[in-house]
Amino acid sequence: xxxxxxxxxxxAGVVGCAIARELSRYRLRIGVLEKEMxxxxxxxxxNSGVLHAGFTYRKGSLKALCCxxxxxxxxxxxxxxxxxxxxxxxxxxxxxxxxxxxLERFKAVGEGNGVVGLELVDKKRLNELDSSAGGEFAMYxxxxxxxxxxxxxxxLAENATxxxxxxxxxxxxxxxxxxxxxxxxxxxxxxxTTRWVVNAAGMNCARVSSMLGIHGYTIRGFKGEYIILDKKxxxxxxxxxxxxxxxxxxxxxxxxxxxxxxxxxxxxxxVTEDFGDFSVTKKxxxxxxxxxxxxxxxxxREYFIRNFAGIRPKLVDPxxxxxxxxxxxxxxxAPNTINLVGIESPGLTSALPLARRAxxxxxxxxxxxANPAFNPRxxxxxxxxxxxxxGKKKLIREDPDYGEIICRCETVTxxxxxxxxxxxxxxxxxxxxKNRTRATMGRCQGGYCETRIAALIQEETGCRVTDVLxxxxxSRMFSGxxxx
Amino acid sequence: MEKKDVIIVGGGPAGLAxxxxxxxxxxxxxxxxxxxxxxxxxxxxxxxxxxGLTRFRESLSGPEYARRFIDQxxxxxxxxxxxxxxxxxxxxxxxxxxxxxxILEFQAGAVVLAMGCRxxxxxxxxxxxxxxAGIWTAGVAxxxxxxxxxxxxxxxxxxxSGDIGMIMAxxxxxEGARVKAVFELMPYGSGLPRxxxxxxxxxxxxxxxxxxxxxxxxxxxxxxxxxxQVDENLQAIPGTEKDxxxxxxxxxxxxxxxxxxxxxxxxxxxxxxxxxxxDENYQTNVAGIFAAGNVLQVxxxxxxxxxxxxxxxxxxxxxxxxxxxxxxxxGIRGDSSILHTIPQxxxxxxxxxxxxxxxxxxxxxEVRITQGGKTIKxxxxxxxxxxxxxxxxxxxxxxxxxxTLEVAVL
Numbered sequence: 001x002x003x004x005x006x007x008x009x010x011x012a013g014v015v016g017c018a019i020a021r022e023l024s025r026y027r028l029r030i031g032v033l034e035k036e037m038x039x040x041x042x043x044x045x046x047n048s049g050v051l052h053a054g055f056t057y058r059k060g061s062l063k064a065l066c067c068x069x070x071x072x073x074x075x076x077x078x079x080x081x082x083x084x085x086x087x088x089x090x091x092x093x094x095x096x097x098x099x100x101x102x103l104e105r106f107k108a109v110g111e112g113n114g115v116v117g118l119e120l121v122d123k124k125r126l127n128e129l130d131s132s133a134g135g136e137f138a139m140y141x142x143x144x145x146x147x148x149x150x151x152x153x154x155x156l157a158e159n160a161t162x163x164x165x166x167x168x169x170x171x172x173x174x175x176x177x178x179x180x181x182x183x184x185x186x187x188x189x190x191x192x193t194t195r196w197v198v199n200a201a202g203m204n205c206a207r208v209s210s211m212l213g214i215h216g217y218t219i220r221g222f223k224g225e226y227i228i229l230d231k232k233x234x235x236x237x238x239x240x241x242x243x244x245x246x247x248x249x250x251x252x253x254x255x256x257x258x259x260x261x262x263x264x265x266x267x268x269x270x271v272t273e274d275f276g277d278f279s280v281t282k283k284x285x286x287x288x289x290x291x292x293x294x295x296x297x298x299x300x301r302e303y304f305i306r307n308f309a310g311i312r313p314k315l316v317d318p319x320x321x322x323x324x325x326x327x328x329x330x331x332x333x334a335p336n337t338i339n340l341v342g343i344e345s346p347g348l349t350s351a352l353p354l355a356r357r358a359x360x361x362x363x364x365x366x367x368x369x370a371n372p373a374f375n376p377r378x379x380x381x382x383x384x385x386x387x388x389x390x391g392k393k394k395l396i397r398e399d400p401d402y403g404e405i406i407c408r409c410e411t412v413t414x415x416x417x418x419x420x421x422x423x424x425x426x427x428x429x430x431x432x433x434k435n436r437t438r439a440t441m442g443r444c445q446g447g448y449c450e451t452r453i454a455a456l457i458q459e460e461t462g463c464r465v466t467d468v469l470x471x472x473x474x475s476r477m478f479s480g481x482x483x484x
Numbered sequence: 485m486e487k488k489d490v491i492i493v494g495g496g497p498a499g500l501a502x503x504x505x506x507x508x509x510x511x512x513x514x515x516x517x518x519x520x521x522x523x524x525x526x527x528x529x530x531x532x533x534x535x536g537l538t539r540f541r542e543s544l545s546g547p548e549y550a551r552r553f554i555d556q557x558x559x560x561x562x563x564x565x566x567x568x569x570x571x572x573x574x575x576x577x578x579x580x581x582x583x584x585x586x587i588l589e590f591q592a593g594a595v596v597l598a599m600g601c602r603x604x605x606x607x608x609x610x611x612x613x614x615x616x617a618g619i620w621t622a623g624v625a626x627x628x629x630x631x632x633x634x635x636x637x638x639x640x641x642x643x644x645s646g647d648i649g650m651i652m653a654x655x656x657x658x659e660g661a662r663v664k665a666v667f668e669l670m671p672y673g674s675g676l677p678r679x680x681x682x683x684x685x686x687x688x689x690x691x692x693x694x695x696x697x698x699x700x701x702x703x704x705x706x707x708x709x710x711x712x713q714v715d716e717n718l719q720a721i722p723g724t725e726k727d728x729x730x731x732x733x734x735x736x737x738x739x740x741x742x743x744x745x746x747x748x749x750x751x752x753x754x755x756x757x758x759x760x761x762x763d764e765n766y767q768t769n770v771a772g773i774f775a776a777g778n779v780l781q782v783x784x785x786x787x788x789x790x791x792x793x794x795x796x797x798x799x800x801x802x803x804x805x806x807x808x809x810x811x812x813x814x815g816i817r818g819d820s821s822i823l824h825t826i827p828q829x830x831x832x833x834x835x836x837x838x839x840x841x842x843x844x845x846x847x848x849x850e851v852r853i854t855q856g857g858k859t860i861k862x863x864x865x866x867x868x869x870x871x872x873x874x875x876x877x878x879x880x881x882x883x884x885x886x887x888t889l890e891v892a893v894l
Binding site: 227228276278279280281282285301304305306307308389392393396397400401403404405408409411413443444445446447448450451454455465469470471472473474475476477478479480481482483 | 519567569571580582583584585586587602603605606607608610612613614615616617618621623624627628629631632633634635636637638659698699700703704705720731744
């Protein structure tokens with residue numbers, strides 16, 4: 001670990017990881033400090049996984065510019081990083097005249113932003129596009145897509161690591177001071193000295209901004225809950241189905257297929273003061289079913305697998321409550337810092353465009369030297385479940401661990417679990433294995449495979465049974481051995 | 485592609501009993517496919533006793549019960565592959581298996597589905613709250629403690645009075661954990677009365693009926709749950725909430741037959757059992773594909789799983805020899821008092837055993853089976869509860885060749 005860093009990025013969400021990846025094109029000592037135990041523990045993984053087209057954002061706004069730019073390039077990005085992606089298209093459906101007016105308005109906004117292919121469709125065409133979708137008419141957005149936000153963030157982080165960036169987890173930045181032209185970042189265990197600081201702290205962006213000496217930002221947490229449906233429901237849904245947006249461009253509960261074949265119902269939206277509260281509630285769950293059924297006919301209890309919640313960190317004008325644009329700035333009062341504030345939806349789509357803007361702001365201050373070893377490609381390990389029969393045979397011939405299926409619901413083999421435990425970021429929690437392999441994500445929710453994964457983590461890392469963590473720092477799974 | 489007369493998917497109690505019985509009937513070209521390292525299925529982790537009271541008239545542990553069948557498989561040299569996961573079955577009975585040695589493909593004369601069941605999860609029942617470590621289904625906790633020498637926690641509450649949940653209440657207590665209470669949504673226990681006595685009452689663990697969990701606290705490790713009483717519509721009653729501190733929550737909220745492979749083969753499922761629709765031969769809608777045990781219907785006792793699989797063996801043997809079985813064109817329908825019946829179709833030409841569960845508890849009741857208004861059979865029962873399967877033998881001689889069989893509890 002270097003004693004002096006060139007850049008420290010605070011936050012390993014999708015934006016922090018994208019910045020780390022884009023900065024790794026240059027000869028810099030890059031560190032990423034993350035308070036949680038893995039990447040994408042906040043809103044980067046707690047969203048619908050949609051590559052947005054950009055038809056609800058004000059023309060010329062950073063949201064509109066980054067979203068459209070990020071949308072256009074994603075085939076290339078997905079190919080480079082080896083991540084699943086589908087340009088599925090999206091339906092924004094309406095029922096009333098008011099909805100129709102809304103769709104017409106946002107079609108015009110989208111066209112103004114450079115979104116291509118937007119089309120108002122009647123009920124017949126709507127049914128052809130997706131026979132399970134609700135609504136009487138719709139706006140069809142062919143350039144919208146779906147991706148796995150967790151895997152995308154991981155891929156950015158792993159590619160950054162390949163190119164020399166260093167990720168450090170369980171390092172919450174508690175204070176920032178500036179001395180002799182360098183920043184000192186305090187964490188509970190160590191102090192980091194760096195020339196540059198990037199604030200990509202997501203939910204905590206306003207707090208970190210204040211630590212940098214940039215005051216006055218107000219973040220409001222808009223919490224939303226989701227229900228995950230079984231792949232048995234997924235076969236009915238071709239593309240995301242959203243209700244017509246409200247006047248501010250906000251969407252209510254929608255139905256979104258995932259790249260893996262499940263369906264997400266949500267999110268709803270309510271304000272929360274507690275930015276760490278990802279609990280779900282009966283009232284909201286019931287509401288998701290009612291609202292979800294308007295979008296997608298297969299919201300049935302027999303398909304429910306799991307619930308989760310996310311919190312969108314919206315930058316607001318505290319006087320009016322108005323939701324403001326993304327901020328990506330280099331301010332004079334905090335030299336050598338890049339400050340990203342209020343990055344919420346469409347943050348996933350916008351991550352790389354925002355990262356390029358952050359790099360450009362740095363490049364205005366100093367000449368960045370190309371990293372000659374930079375490789376933009378990340379090789380994803382083959383997935384047994386996605387191979388045809390000959391591909392499966394070949395994998396097992398090369399490594400018999402591919403023949404041993406650990407997670408039955410998602411067809412994940414021992415070979416894939418071991419690769420995940422040996423991941424380049426060095427994360428060893430049970431959730432890390434889940435997020436890297438999909439093991440435990442199926443309908444039995446780990447009923448068959450969790451015991452095996454816990455055993456493999458202990459075998460591979462040599463850790464004690466009491467040191468096996470579910471996800472967070474103190475999330476110990478086990479209290480000890482039954483018999484020593 | 486290698487041919488086999490019968491491929492049995494699953495080496496648990498159903499698969500083992502079917503294999504041994506088929507062998508006794510002279511069908512020896514059998515292959516049992518088991519994904520685990522050892523035969524025995526879920527019985528391997530059921531180290532408590534009480535198995536075999538009906539079948540062997542003695543109380544055995546799960547592994548002892550399984551051993552009786554495994555010994556016969558070994559003595560008879562019945563072929564079996566372990567660490568072999570079936571990944572596909574087609575409607576023309578081609579079976580694809582993944583093993584460390586490679587992918588194996590078989591053409592089966594008949595396929596016996598014996599995959600058992602899985603546990604209903606937190607997500608499926610939609611329990612609100614946080615998502616910390618320390619929440620497990622009862623079977624997973626049982627596996628950690630009994631097979632992986634791993635203790636899941638020190639202070640537990642249990643949601644659901646399913647049998648495995650109650651057995652885990654006792655098991656955790658015996659291993660030094662404190663089990664504070666069992667909460668059951670329904671106004672009656674969902675497991676067997678003997679388990680309420682032997683696993684809860686004998687250890688002073690209270691069972692609260694008509695209660696549910698309305699919140700889960702703790703962000704990293706479980707810190708407690710909020711429990712409320714429910715009304716007759718099973719909705720939490722505001723004002724009755726009470727907090728319980730605990731580091732472990734065990735869920736015993738139902739079992740679901742494991743039918744992913746059945747669906748791949750085109751087998752039609754019953755929305756009530758969530759297992760295949762079968763006829764009196766335990767044959768599904770796909771010719772030559774049969775099902776028995778918990779993959780067909782969740783059983784109360786393993787003894788009946790074995791019996792069901794042995795009954796199935798006779799039909800499978802006949803199918804292997806004759807390549808067809810008699811038409812079963814007569815349906816069986818339960819009224820609103822009946823949760824489900826097995827089989828769902830019969831020929832009326834053979835004797836069969838009707839198994840069923842009631843939807844709610846009854847006292848001093850009568851199960852009545854009628855056909856076209858004519859009473860075929862009545863069975864008087866002092867009590868009938870959802871936790872216990874009811875099995876009624878029916879003689880073909882009592883049946884007519886047409887007309888749906890109607891089943892009701894009065």
